[in-house]
Amino acid sequence: MHMLHRWWTQPSDFAWTTAYHRINPILRRAHVAVGIWCLLYAVLCILAAHTPAGIGEPSEHAAGNLLAAVAGIVGFAWIRGPWPSETVSKMFVVYLEASSAAALLMLSDPMVALPCAAALGVNGSYIAAFHSPKLFFGHQCWAIVISGVLFTRAVTAPDADVVLAGAYLVLLTLVLFSAPILTQSLLVLLRRDAATAFFDPLTGLRNRRGLAAALSETLPAGSSAAVVVIDIDDFMEVNDRFGHARGDAVLRRTAAAITAAFAAPAVTTRTGGEEFAVLTFVEPAAAFASADTLRIALADGHGFDPAVTVSIGIAHAAANTLPADYERVYNRADTAMYAAKRGGGNTIVTDINSEDDSLR
Helix, strand or coil: CCHHHHHHHHHCCCCHHHHHHHHCCCCHHHHHHHHHHHHHHHHHHHCCCCCCCCEEEEEHHHHHHHHHHHHHHHHHHHHHHHCCCCHHHHHHHHHHHHHHHCCCCCCCHHHHHHHHHHHHHHHHHHHHHHHHHHHHHHHHHHHHHHHEEEEEHHHHHCCCCHHHHHHHHHHHHHHHHHHHHHHHHHHHHHHHHHCCCEEEECCEECCHHHHHHHHCCCCCCCCCEEEEEEEEEHHHHHHHHHCCHHHHHHHHHHHHHHHHHHCCEEEEEEEEEEEEEEEECCCCCHHHEEEEEHHHHHHHHHHHCCCCCCEEEEEEEEEEHHHCHHHHHHHHHHHHHHHHHHHCEEEEEEEEECCCCCCC
16 A cells, blocks of 8 residues: 555656756657647547548538647647646646547447547556646546447447457556556656766755756746856865864755756756756846855854855856856856865855956
């Protein structure tokens, strides 16, 4: 029951999943594959309207053509991109479920319609990949209802082949239920494990890979952005004098102070060792004020032993130049941080010349 509860309460994290698709070179064009599937569905609707075993009634032909037209429009929208929001994706799921069921129920030959219900498995694959177990469970219930209706129609039709209908039902059980449930459970576990690879386990901040994922997401609107690079002064002495356990505590305390000083939607990252980076979307004066708040808070210590100081470098850029220009801005901030360290630490240096990267 505990494992079932964990599965049921697992969030979808749609934003992370789509961000992962955008940064992965193999999955980056997955939205094109979804669009092609929609176009193929449109072709199936057209073919179903031109076979005796397909859509029979003339009034239903118009409905079949309408389904094909809508599927074509949706398919081209997917191919054009970009990835939809979670709300739009859920609306797409509702469309898939309703249109698929309508097409299946319009087929005139129940022994053709029953095996065609396997197409619902494609819907389940999309839901399993991008949405929560709750939505996937809802899809499975819907698939049971539609399969049950089609099976009932098949076995109650004149001259029904009950054995063949039963064989189709067994096939649907394998295609729609057994395999997808195992696949969805595996995807949930893989998604959870993959998500942890984007965060530093010691501090809970994003790591470099997590920062890259954040840069691929839709960034907050604004005219100004800043990259803040933070390095703990003389951190090796903390480890040598107090031990690595105390050093880890200092890193966690520093991470907490950074998070407090730079509130969301700022992106806070541990880039390695005792160095941190922040991507924030505020004006230069506000970025400097937050950095100074952090510097003072850490130097005061607030009763922690040992208290530490930090060297901070800041570089600014126009928000609309990120993420393409991030590395150059980061290097400017990193250079400014080392200038602060050479000046004795516990200070802030701002790179204010974006043209020649000089420091003032």
